[in-house]
Amino acid sequence: MKKTNWFRINVLKEEQWLNGFLQQGYKITKVTSWRSGFVFEKTSQAYVVRIDCQKAMKKEAFEEYKLMYEDFGWSYLQGSRSSGKHYWQKVSEGQEADQLFSDRQSTKNYYKQLMNYSLMFALPFFVLSCILFQQGTLSPDNMYLTRGLWDMEGSLFWKAFLFETPFALLRLFCPLIVIGSAILSLSAYYEYRKLQQQV
Template sequence: MRTVAGSAKSIYKNRLSFVWDYKRDEAWFTDLSMRGLHLNRPGIIRYRFDYDPSVRYEYRMDYQDTMKAKQLEEFCDLYADAGWEYVGNCVNWRYFRRPYLEGETIELYSDKESIRSFYQKVQKTLGVVALVNLALLLVNSAHWISGWSGEGLIPTFIGALIVIQLFCTLLLGYGVLRFQKLIKLHAD
């Protein structure tokens, strides 16, 4: 398994995106590559790029559950056999690239069943994280309500935490619904 090595001309870019916009992220990486910026280290918000105007790549992202080193090596070798270079990973998202060919776009998943399976994997993860977050939200809400008459930083902190958890739970729920829509689009 070969990963992309860093160079002396690294540039960092920040971008907030959501998992249901992964296609937009792929297009962003591909567009930056056209301008000589090539993804070197993926991140949650901060990405590192190497500058090299002599090449251009097309990028794709794949979501896979946590893998042991040997499994990841075999997985990346499979992609390498199809012409994809492994760039790196972030939160179970695997980033790949291949030399850009004008007028030719290749998707990692091409048949309806594999696309649907991919969407279901991402949806399942979002759903589990949403449920865990909801459980924590309920526990924190119970603590906050029982300590409502108390003063100090702890009730204030728990109240702020509840607002953040509510927002995250709603956002994750929205992601589950977005992937459900994509799954239905690719139903037989």
């Protein structure tokens, strides 16, 4: 079974989406090189997947990182020294054993990395959004390119409006990515602060 991932921005939702398939009796056999597609295989065992976010690592640090989790039974599915996102899978052993991080400090670090990942992912889209706003491309008058659209009436207006709306929404892609990344970063920050305040 092949599935495409639409949660590239939101790591937590992507992880939840993947585990939904694993709970139905599947395991992941392949993650495509662009991490947008997954190949699943039926299995009799229950599996769990976790996604970790890390800064770029040197080769030695990357090998140590992988060995550390492999010692605890995790299989490395996809990622690279500079990818930011790393996919791990293992046979489910229960609530605590199915977590990548066993202590509060590691969990805090995870949420901090997730915040950074979200912000770095959003940065180029933020720059593009600023350029589009400055050019006026995202104003209602300029988003729809049909000349005289707002002066049309009746069915002619609705036909032109409905035809061009998907293209106009594509122009909002960059700002929507920025908003989505900001929401994920804030939710990660909230979890980070909650852990920091625990005694």
